[in-house]
Amino acid sequence: MTTRTRSTFAPPVPEARRWLDGVTLPDDMPLINVSQAAPVEPPPPAMRAAMAEALHATQTHLYGPVLGLPALREELAAQWSAHYGGTATPDQVAITSGCNQAFAATITALCTEGDEVILPTPWYFNHKMWLDMSGVSAVALPTGDDLIPDAGAAQALITSKTRAIVLVTPNNPGGVEYPADTLAAFFALARAQGIKLIIDETYRDFDSRTAPPHTLLSDPVWDDTLIQLYSFSKAYRLTGHRVGAIIANARLLDEVEKFLDTVAICAPQLGQIAALWGLQNLSGWLADERREILDRRAAIYEAMPMIADKGWRLMGCGAYFAYLEHPFAESSATLAPKLVREIGVLALPGTMFAPMDDPAGHRQFRVAFANVDRVGIAALFTRLATLDWPLASPDPAA
Structure with a gap:
């Protein structure tokens, strides 16, 4: 066995x-x-000072809301909307114990044993590991010499068991930044096929482009198809504090909440407080x-x-x-x-x-x-x- x-x-x-x-x-x-x-x-000194001050608050040491601190969800929704030129609301944001947990929670909410998820190769190994451990088949989508996935090639891999396509941009492990047209093509494909498009944007803060990497959030019903994942770890050096996020349909986050409550109850409070402080004070x-x-x-x-x-x-x-x-x-x-x-x-x-x-x-x-x-x-x-x-x-x- x-x-x-x-x-x-x-x-x-x-x-x-x-x-x-x-x-x-x-x-x-x-x-x-x-x-x-x-x-x-470590995080910058000013953030560490804010974290040290937060240690004196009783709430820092207690369970928090399963889907995250309301103030952090509100701030991330506002900044996400401004960055992508669209609309994300706080009830479309969940805070997780790192971006790996964001992926695990999302897949658990979307898939059951025997389902399939398309991953471009080379893939992020923890995505493959979680699919394996979930009994979900990872369907490899080769990307070729430029490491850019092709929506037409992905379409040929879709079956009745396909639940999602996962993209990572800027890419881990390849480093490439997916063009906006590529993301738009995958979004259109996923919507037409009735599946989800999961975009892991852990490294978005280090994208070389000054313009937003895509305009998918400007679609008035983006959340029928799009799920975005994010990590505060890389942006604010909070790797040990485990703070990530899911931006998705509020009904899907109701299902995500079941996973989060069972696995960790809530993301670490101190890390969430630091992430909120970082969003509000560390743009420069x-x-x-x-x-x-x-x-x-x-x-x-x-x-x-x-x-x-x-x-x-x-x-x-x-x-x-x-x-x-x-x-x-x-x-x-x-x-x-x-x-x-x-x-x-x-x-x-x-x-x-x-x-x-x-x-x-x-x-x-x-x-x-x-x-x-x-x-x-x-x-x-x-x-x-x-x-x-x-x-x-x-x-x-x-």
Whole structure:
């Protein structure tokens, strides 16, 4: 008998950390860790001061409303409406214990065992893991060399069991920013097929575009089709406080409430208070954070010539991620632990973001650069350029 947890794979980030066991790097080659997309710095001092003050309030230490603090739901609805040029109301907002829980709650509210959900590949591994553990089939939608999914290709995968299509933009793991026309095409497809379009916008605050990434919220009945997911973790360095959000139809959130009440009762109060304070006070600080991430993105492009002439290819780059295709004969799953031992780089192989039988994943690596500055990025590419592993045979069809 296979249990729900045994139906899926081991969590990739803890697995990758085990590659460090027994490895001693020389002093002149410190570890460059590009394995995880989580800020390692604490929230800014002003936010920490506000959090410290909140610790004196009794309510901070008690259960809160299952769907989140009313003030936070109201503020996020207002800012979401302004950003996307549409209308979201507080009853269309639920606050969750992180964006992973937002996804889990949404899928639980939408799907039952045997249903199907379409995921573009490379996919975010925790999305695949939750579908596995829910008894829901993840239907892979290959994206090709540009990592942009195609609505026409998705249409061919829709069956009577399909309940939703999931998109992540800016993308994890690929870094690409989906064009507004792409999102509009998927929205139209989902509406025509009577299924949901789930857009995970965890990294929206680091999108390089100044205009809103889409105008879907301006549709007067957007909530018959669209579900948006968000995380405060990346924007305000609140990863340990677990605060995420769902923006969706209020009736769907009635179902989500059942899941949240059963699993966690409510998102942590202190994290919600911090998220609200951040929304109201840190727009300038967040703009500076975005500029820094965009500069690191630029540094990736500037460093690419060091390895491009050795056969590497940059498939996507944006927000926290660069997605690279390597030129070597061995699988990225085999090469990833060797990167640690030989050049002191911890990165995740593409096999962690793709079906087991997908050959593309074996040629790819994800680089999470949010915690690596320009100097670190230059060092990373300098080390990658030293690799002299056996190369893959040329593709005769190329």
